[in-house]
Amino acid sequence: MDWAGRIRTMAGEARAASQMLARLPTQRRAEALQYAARAIRSDAAAILAANEADVARAADAGLTDAMLDRLRIDAVRIEGIAAACEAVAGLDDPLGAVIDACERPNGLNLTRVRVPIGVIGIVYESRPNVTVDAAALCVMSGNGAILRGGSEAIETNRALYHAFVEGLGAAGVSPHAVRFIDDTDRAAVGAMLAAAGDIDLIVPRGGKGLVARVQADARVPVLAHLDGICHSFVHGSADPDMAVRVVVNAKMRRTGICGATETLLIDRAFPQPERLLKALADAGCELRGDAETQAIEPRAVAASGEDWDTEYLDAILSVAFVDDLDAAIAHIAAHSSGHTDAIVAEDPAVAERFLAEVDSAIVMWNASTQFADGGEFGLGAEIGIATGRLHARGPVALEGLTTYKWVVRGQGQTRP
Structure with missing residues (x-):
């Protein structure tokens, strides 16, 4: 031919x-x-x-x-x-x-x-x-x-x-x-x-x-x-009900799409991490986390160094605890593919700083990363997502x- x-x-x-x-x-x-x-x-x-x-x-x-x-x-x-x-x-x-x-x-x-x-x-x-x-x-x-x-x-x-x-x-x-x-x-x-x-x-x-x-x-x-390594960061000011609802949707609504969250970052000041992790595990998500994650949710397994750079496209989520917004932004800068990254927070100053400093094609505040879609953006459809x-x-x-x-x-x- x-x-x-x-x-x-x-x-x-x-x-x-x-x-x-x-x-x-x-x-x-x-x-x-x-x-x-x-x-x-x-x-x-x-x-x-x-x-x-x-x-x-x-x-x-x-x-x-x-x-x-x-x-x-x-x-x-x-x-x-x-x-x-x-x-x-x-x-x-x-x-x-x-x-x-x-x-x-x-x-x-x-x-x-x-x-x-x-x-x-x-x-x-x-x-x-x-x-x-x-x-x-x-x-x-x-x-x-x-x-x-x-x-x-x-x-x-x-x-x-x-x-x-x-x-x-x-x-x-x-x-x-x-x-x-x-x-x-x-x-x-x-x-x-x-x-x-x-x-x-x-x-x-x-x-x-x-x-x-x-x-x-x-x-x-x-x-x-190339990859959809998307992050959701739950800040200490996040409303716990919203955090559970948004993060579970961001990971589990459809795990095989490029806008699915692949890494969850939790601020150590967030008051209900055990509830958030339990909701994910109960929904059938395999959690791969650091020592704090495993201590809080016994169903979690240890994350390897490769997990932070993996697009699972499956019911698997890497989880890490961070000290503050600076640490979350640094983690995202090191591991994000520049596709979509989100923050859940009630503090508008924190959220606006996240939106300004995270250099990804799509940044979100109090919304599921699964909205990273041309149709959801009012574009009718999309030919692809460019990073x-x-x-x-x-x-x-x-x-x-x-x-x-x-x-x-x-x-x-x-x-x-």
Whole structure:
């Protein structure tokens, strides 16, 4: 298989379609996504049947419960996928938005205007919803997309993709705007990573191995996060009822997502640590802690040095006691992946200092880290969460899939 040639062809088709997309009025692009959502609902039975086949094959292959949870969809999740598509359609259109404008002393009028990035390659594992989330965001932001999902979800991804582009076609939009690599050959990923000039941005969504490979091998700019080592810090001023409620949710609501808390830091001044640890253990969470943790909660086991730098994606939590806010911030600086870190506190001065000094893409006060999600942020969906410092950070949605150009209007000025 000549994957380099095939990717070049797909990228050319996607670019041509994206140029047409970018010229369409906002309402036409929104309409296309509404048609796609209807097609997904209409094809629900076929999508569920495809997913059953994927889940059965993945279970036979020994995938973990967390990975199976990411892979599995049901009627509720299909509705969520369609609703997310509609939510993207209802967002403010970034294209053509003026970022800033000025007039120079020589009379030149300058504006910076948002435009699509071009062709975006999305390489992802396990979660079939990414097929639609990524496609919808790219269409609404006027970008072409090339999707390459993991082999474990090939049947589900294929069914969702066909429903999505069926909707685009019904709305009069070229289905070439979104291309899908209907093949599990890993060489396709290598060809995407090498496609400088054909693909403008690569977004990996998946495990550490996938993201590390993409970041190491790509000849195309990459927007990614490697780990979701998220912290929740319970300050001495925290309300105990709130602390229990927020922390248990942050860890146990869905353990396999990147916004799940992986390390709990407890201020030694917090009055009810035993209640907090008991609630976690009673909820089925394995606690790996320091000596104080084990002394307070007998079900806890000793943490190793590696635990503080581990994204478990499972019902496992590392726990440490700290002296104060300074110690918590220092621990987070040493071990956080820069994804999402939270504080539970009633003291606003302490909380504001935490929010100002913790250098992560998302920082939270009195909220579960499980809210680290584009949909929860009102972005409709997300193409991924970026933890770097360039271009976009945190949940990447429509605005994060645009760049800008300078528009200069003159009246015949020449430069002396």
